[in-house]
Amino acid sequence: MARGFNKRSKATSSDTSPVDIPPPFxxxxxxxxxxxxxxxxxxxxxxxxxxLPPAHKRSIFLIPVTLNALIAALLLWRLSHALPKYLTLLQTLLGYTTALTVDPNTTTRKQQFMILAKRTAMFALDFLLYRFIGPWPLTFFLEQPANPCTWRWNIRFLPxxxxxxxxxxxxxxxxxxxxxxxxxxxxxxxxxxxxxxxxxxxxxxxxxxxxxxxxxxxxxxxxxxxxxxxxxxxxxxxxxxxxxxxxxxxxxxxWETDDEVVEGRRKKVVAFKEALTKMGKESLFWRWTEIVEEERDVDGGFTRERQERVVERVKGEFEREGVDFEEVVARVGGLDEVAVKGA
Structure with missing residues (x-):
């Protein structure tokens, strides 16, 4: 694990001028x-x-390591073969006679065009190879100040x-x-x-x-x-x-996962029921669930209007029993959508 790091000079949460923060932030x-x-x-x-399990992370990371190592090996192999040829071509361009010099007196026009086409294709393919594929292993193994390899080397594979x-x-x-x-x-x-x-x-x-x-x-x-x-x-x-x-x-x-949302609603429903039970008004809890089910079963779907109707009907039931619905809801930390969607 790396023992330290250089702190970036960037804005922090100390900027506290009054401004409206858009929800949900x-x-x-x-x-x-x-x-x-x-x-x-x-x-x-x-x-x-x-x-996820460290073994799973290790097996996943092994794929890009292997792939980038193979690409790097192929690029080095190509470089070892291409570099001498490019040096020879450079000497030819400078006017020296080399093995790649084309003698116009001993070659036909067709042969000259074929040599030109092959060399042009070689230049183009090598350019595309090193321009678009070459950066892959470079950034994977050598990019600074950090790259996938330094990240894994420093933290290893953790739970x-x-x-x-x-x-x-x-x-x-x-x-x-x-x-x-x-x-x-x-x-x-x-x-x-x-x-x-x-x-x-x-x-x-x-x-x-x-x-x-x-x-x-x-x-x-x-x-x-x-x-x-x-x-x-x-x-x-x-x-x-x-x-x-x-x-x-x-x-x-x-953000919350679906499991966290469901579990949060379940806990609030349990707290809501316990609060009413302590008041001796457990029947109001069951009446609440009945009202939700009645409105859900109506044709046309559980629309916003029907959800609002649930709240009004529940409040009415609570008032008839002398219980302040809003006070009980506040006591359990709010029911949010639970009040209309049920347990």
Whole structure:
């Protein structure tokens, strides 16, 4: 594990001028400051914990290592064969007689055109090879200040790994600027929400690079250093969307998985029932569930109007029993959508 890192000079959450923060974002807590100092304020970041088994991560990472090693070997082989030929061609261009010199007196026009076509094809193929394929092993093994290999060398394969994705070819201005901001922005719906879909989140972190998101290998290494030092906690940096809003500093949104949403609703329903039971009004809980089911069974679907009707009917039942519905709901920390959708 790397023992230290150079701190980037970037904006932090200390910018606290009054400004409206678009939902679902809120101001990032000060406890995240050590990590926020490492992020690029012009980009949007997704951070989560990869909890897939280390053996699975190792087998996945072995594929790009092998592929890039083979590409690097092929490029070096091609270079060892092409370089002497290019040096000889250079000597020919400088006027020296070499094995590649074409004698117009002993070759036909057709032969000359064939030699020209072959050399042109060789130049073109070598250019395409080193221009578009050559960077793959270079960035994988040698890119600085960090690359996939240094990341794996420093953190190895852990049961819990910090994954930091950074927006690619778009940024904070697209998400928090303009007329539609935050959750109303098309970038929130097409770039952020699609990147945290449950099916996609089943992948290991290294497979999450695509046309919209890249991995911040340097920041991922730094995050593990900060965790070792105790400057940040794993729970604080799991499932975060982070962006820097001018005038407000760093803002964040913590997303929930489907299982977490269901479990959260279940706990609130249990707390709601227990609160009514302690008041001797458990019958109101069952009446609430009956009202929800009645409105759900009506033809036309469980529309917004019917959901509002559920709330009004439930409030009426509570009032007839002398119980303040809003007070009970506040006591259990709010029911949100549970109040109309049921357990």
């Amino acid at each position: 809120t101001r990032a807590p000060a406890s995240l400051a050590p990590l926020l100092d490492r992020l690029d304020p012009a980009q949007v970041h997704l951070i989560h914990i990869d909890r 819990e790994e910090v994954i930091v994705r950074v927006s690619r070819h778009w940024g904070v201005e697209d998400l928090l600027g303009g007329v539609k901001k935050g959750e109303e922005s098309p970038f929130f719906k097409t770039r952020v929400l699609t990147a945290i879909e449950p099916v996609f989140m089943r992948k290991t972190g290294y497979l999450m690079m695509d046309k919209n998101w890249d991995l911040e290998f340097e920041v991922m290494q730094d995050a593990h250093v900060l965790l070792q030092r105790g400057e940040i906690k794993t729970a604080e940096i799991d499932k975060l969307v982070l962006a820097h809003l001018e005038g407000a500093g760093w803002v964040y949104w913590r």
